[in-house]
Amino acid sequence: MLDLLRSADKRRQRALRQASHPVMQSYLSNPFPSEKVDWKSAPIISLDFETTGLNPRNHQLLSYGCIEISSGAIVFGSARQERIRSDAVIPESSAVIHGITDDAARAGRPIKEVLPELLARLSGKLLLVHYKPIELGFLDAVCRSLYGSPFLIPTIDTLELAQRVLKLRDYGVGPNQLRLFNLRDKYGLPRYSAHDSLYDAITTAELFLVLAAEISPKEELRLGQLLSR
């Protein structure tokens, strides 16, 4: 385990040496949180994207919402949301989910402005997402295209954690059960009427508090035990 931990930050240092763009250098200059500490003492940021589709190579980002967790508490004052400008035609199937229309997407800020701010928020923190291929995939794709570097961050995935918890309990786990809203309902968490990136990030953060408590009700829970590999 210790090897793995060391290698995560080693990989960051290697990436820092290889990064050529100042935004990327700055992002990578803060050490990753140590995996040996209790999760409550690590800075965590819950992130959710809205996109025009699921494929980072063909689809575009429409917005991000994020909120931080510090000392075991979701800090509402840290909540942020940004619309990202997109010239893509938004398929009706996704517009009905997140409510972002073509016009609204045009009104967002360009990704070139938004990404440096987002990376600054993520720097030195642990990323919390529900189903990491989307957020990590899109972050990696935009970092490669804008800065010529891959994206690296230690990540907790609530979908994986939920899978662990439910398997632990010997329940059969169907894929539908692991969707964010089904898990939210299962654990009696607040139902927000807005389905946007910010409220999804908040729900993900709330779900994480529940799952962390489920995995280890009493004793400390080290980051390493939560990280997605």
Next chain:
Amino acid sequence: MEIELVEIRDFVSQHHPFDELSIDLLNELTGMLEARYLRRGDVFPPRDNKASYLYMVRSGAIELHDDRNQFMGRLGEGDLYTRQCQLTGSDYSSRHTALEDSLLYQLSCENLKALCARDQEFCHYFEANPGERMRLAATYAAANTDIDVSGMTIEIGELVKRAPIILDVGVSIRQTAQAMTEENVSSIMLARDGELAGILTDRDLRRRCVAAGVDFDRPVTDIMTSNLLTMRSDDLVLNALMTMTRSHINHIPVVDDGHVVGMLTASDLTRNSSANPAYMNTEIRRAASVDELKMILQRLPELQLLLANSGISARHIGETISSITDVLTTRLIELAQADLGPEPVPFVWVCGGSQARHEQSSHSDQDNAMIISDQASEQHMPYFAELAKRVCDGLDACGFIYCPGDAMAMNEQWRQTQSVWRGYFREWIEQPEPMALMLSCIFFDLRPVHGDFSLHKELQNMILELTEKNSVFIAHMVSNALKHRPPIGFFRTFVLIHDGEHDNTFDLKHRGIVPITDIARVLALAEGVGRVNTSERLKAIAGTRSMSPEMSENLLDALEFIASLRLRHQADQIRNGVDSDNFLPPDILSSLERKHLKDAFEVIKDAQEALGGRYKLS
């Protein structure tokens, strides 16, 4: 981009005292919030929280225990835990736990303080102790009377009988005053081209003309009121009453589609409206039969409703209803005596319970007794038996139903001579027995209604002399007084009582009002105070060794608040055509009212604990 967490903010703002914050402060507050999660069985507040916080339950439930592990209450969705941020009281040694998996919002006391500095009203809630908050609540209750009077069908038109007196606006002040004198009216209307242009009242003449030194020959337009508030003849009397009260006016022109119908004055309302208790009392005094009385008293629930709706305090409404019962009792005695003849020896009709305490409501049962002079002999007793029967039957017919405990003058046991009554009280006081005391409780609140009041006075003097020095008796009364405990609080739609038990409704009488009247009674007896009204008793014992002025005031406010909730509850029932009762379902309470009630419970509990501590039964 500035983020407004609308859904978090809207949840918080549904709950008192956050509902008082401006939208700007609410947005700021939302930015200061943090969310925590506790699993069922976890210690609350979260053990790893270093600072002090205010907590709000977002979902789940917290169970509260004090340091002796006594059940203190439960917090459900939207409930607040403020102890850590309050200046008074501390329970860091508490043993609270999450009863269910719970999501909590927390606000650091430091941030709370910053918010408080910017909103005085909001601040009150956290700084004040329960007693001070009760005081605020009592003011609130008075201001929060609703004015929905569907079903009230008395229209203004029925009261405005006199043809309107209208002058043209071209006249002088002097001419207007002359016309008013000739017509003998206190107000007059002025029209321009046939349309109402203004009014002038006696008060206007005094204030705007004579006192201001205005020349009487100036045009009346100089001093008339032209910014007019008018009503239609089919508007309800109660609306007119509310309008006058709110706008501090005594005259309202009644105008239907531009046609002036007349002038409605404040005295029209009070003279003729059924909302006037004095009017009902006059009718009662004039009634010639029980049937007539029955008809008149049928309006009593409606009267109570009107009084409650017009923002009159619960205490005054209790006094009003009791005074009507007094007049009714007297009238029933007079009617019976018109038939039976005058009493052969002196007697006094006394009332007990809520009527005696001036705390009656329209659906109370009757408690009464008769004290007959010692001059009476066996042969006189059938007269009093018949008299008592007629009066009690009459009260029952008029809606004051027979006392379920049989504490009525029609029961021979409570229709006795002075010496028998003296014997009763001597026994109750000198050989107190819990059961007997509970039953006789009613008779420690006695008030003479009709007859020879000196018979009651003598008995009362003896009672106070015996009770004041008798600590064993007082201790027994105390243990009786402590039998009715207030609830612990509310949890979701339940009323928590003790040990986690719950009721589905809040028994306003036995868990709210009775505990306070019991405390007031026993301490009045201990201090030799002869009053029977609970408020007067509490005021009289304030500052004695039995009760601090502060506690007395707190109890007064708690009583007024609970009594006003009871009135409102009964008003709602009357309006909905349901028989009124004392059982309040908690789900109709606003979050603010729940919190005020919790404060009232706390005030009562403190007083009961103080009482129990002082008079321990060995």
